[in-house]
Amino acid sequence: MEQGSGALFVVTRKESSRRLYIDWARGLAVLLMIEAHTIDAWTLGTAKGTTAFRGATMLGGFAAPMFLWLAGLAVVLSAARVPVRDNSRSVAVDAICRRGLEIFILALLFRLQAFVLTPGSYVVTIFRVDILNIIGPAVVACGLLWGLSRTTAGLVVFYSVAAITFAMMTPIVYGMPAVDVLPTWLQWYIRPAGDYTTFTMFPWAGFVFAGGASGALIAATRDADSERRLQMALGIVGAGLIALGWYMATQPSIYRTSSFWTTSPTWFAMRVGIMMVILAGWFALGRIGERRQIGCAPLARLGRSSLFVYWIHVELVYGYTTWPLRGRLPLWGALAGWLAFSALMYGAIHLRDRVFEAWRTRRKDSSVSAAETALA
Numbered sequence: 439m440e441q442g443s444g445a446l447f448v449v450t451r452k453e454s455s456r457r458l459y460i461d462w463a464r465g466l467a468v469l470l471m472i473e474a475h476t477i478d479a480w481t482l483g484t485a486k487g488t489t490a491f492r493g494a495t496m497l498g499g500f501a502a503p504m505f506l507w508l509a510g511l512a513v514v515l516s517a518a519r520v521p522v523r524d525n526s527r528s529v530a531v532d533a534i535c536r537r538g539l540e541i542f543i544l545a546l547l548f549r550l551q552a553f554v555l556t557p558g559s560y561v562v563t564i565f566r567v568d569i570l571n572i573i574g575p576a577v578v579a580c581g582l583l584w585g586l587s588r589t590t591a592g593l594v595v596f597y598s599v600a601a602i603t604f605a606m607m608t609p610i611v612y613g614m615p616a617v618d619v620l621p622t623w624l625q626w627y628i629r630p631a632g633d634y635t636t637f638t639m640f641p642w643a644g645f646v647f648a649g650g651a652s653g654a655l656i657a658a659t660r661d662a663d664s665e666r667r668l669q670m671a672l673g674i675v676g677a678g679l680i681a682l683g684w685y686m687a688t689q690p691s692i693y694r695t696s697s698f699w700t701t702s703p704t705w706f707a708m709r710v711g712i713m714m715v716i717l718a719g720w721f722a723l724g725r726i727g728e729r730r731q732i733g734c735a736p737l738a739r740l741g742r743s744s745l746f747v748y749w750i751h752v753e754l755v756y757g758y759t760t761w762p763l764r765g766r767l768p769l770w771g772a773l774a775g776w777l778a779f780s781a782l783m784y785g786a787i788h789l790r791d792r793v794f795e796a797w798r799t800r801r802k803d804s805s806v807s808a809a810e811t812a813l814a
Contacts (some may be wrong), residue, residue: 453788458516459720461577462734464741466716467504469780471748474498475755476776481765491769502569502637503645503709504716505744509573510580510597510649511656513537517584518657527585534581539646542574548749555753567626567635576638576646582650583650590658592779599651604644605706609693611640641706652717669721676714683708736784743787753785 477494485491513534516519520530549564583596612619612629626635652672659665696702709752727733740747754760767775 442785446541457725458733458738459717460512460515461738461741462724463504463713463717464508464744465734465737465739466720466741467501467508468497468744468747468783470501470504471774472751472755472780472783473750473776474501476779477606477769477772478776480760480765480767481769481772482767483765485492485769488703488769494773495592495770500640500709504644506573506576506642507649507652507710507713509577510646512649513577513580513646513651514584514593514650515599517581518647518654528587530580531585534584537582538574538577538579540574540589540649541570541577545570545574552753556757562634564635564719565626565766567637568800569637569642571627572637572639572642573646576616576643578652579643580646583647590654591655597654600650601644601710602703604639604647605641605703608641608644608703608706613695615801641701641703642684644706645710649713651671652714665720666721666725669718672714673718676711676718679707680710680713683711684741694747701792724773740784746787746790747783750786 473494475498477491477498481491497508517530517534520527520533531634545568546564547572549566549568553559553561553564578605579600580597582592583600587593587596617625617628622631625631627639629635629638629640655668655672656665683706686704686707687698687702691702693701698705
């Protein structure tokens with residue numbers, strides 16, 4: 439099981455105290471991530487101009503903002519427990535910042551792995567900016583903001599202002615001539631640069647801060663009833679953000695140059711609202727499931743293993759392993775491949791856990807045997 443503080447990473451805690459609805463939301467993001475990559479890699483070129491493909495692409499496009507948003511939410515939930523346990527707020531800030539640095543290092547290692555496993559790539563692709571490259575620094579920034587306020591209200595304000603700033607500044611930053619004088623590798627983190635940037639800080643880091651605001655509110659709840667009321671309120675606020683974004687999209691833009699699907703703050707607000715509604719929905723389903731003793735263990739397990747799935751599936755989908763499928767399936771075939779590949783990833787999680795458990799058992803038995811020998 440991964441440990442960590444991002445949407446791709448699970449907050450360490452006892453299973454009995456887990457907020458399973460967050461794991462379910464993360465599991466949904468995993469499925470959407472796999473869907474986005476499989477239909478992109480395996481669908482026939484002639485099918486990519488259809489309305490159905492565009493709809494499937496839009497659906498899969500929610501995976502990234504969900505991961506980023508849940509990253510901010512989870513890191514704040516994790517930080518909220520550290521001062522209680524260690525009586526030191528600086529410990530939480532240090533832990534969050536170190537975790538953000540670890541994620542950034544993992545991003546570089548992931549790109550190095552892709553370079554090694556896919557011969558023919560240019561060395562510069564190791565520095566390509568992907569989602570982990572954004573999560574890492576954003577998590578560090580969340581940690582620093584955490585240290586600036588000791589109240590829930592203060593944290594919500596800081597994270598909300600940061601999220602709004604990143605969203606509102608995106609169309610401006612993309613057109614700023616000053617960005618051109620920065621080192622090339624730094625430009626890749628600020629605005630798109632062809633194949634070298636899958637994600638950029640603007641606006642994507644804003645989702646991490648938006649998740650942090652929700653996480654601060656959730657962390658402040660003290661019982662199930664208060665969390666239920668909060669989730670209802672967040673769901674209503676989320677619906678309001680969707681409506682506001684929809685309305686603002688019909689109005690003249692305040693920017694000289696802006697695109698709704700890439701740089702518009704209205705689309706950013708709508709996506710945040712949708713994720714808030716989804717999380718509130720998962721919470722409601724969780725409460726119903728508890729009463730009727732119905733669970734969704736496979737989805738939660740996918741969510742808890744999101745880093746593992748992310749790490750192995752990209753190369754499998756785009757690499758030589760599935761090369762015969764590359765651009766050769768009709769859309770329905772690619773969707774069927776998505777379901778089959780998702781089942782394969784779940785099987786890989788099960789196999790990994792069994793191997794890890796067997797290794798841990800052997801290590802424990804070896805320690806016991808060594809202790810018995812020493813006492814003999």
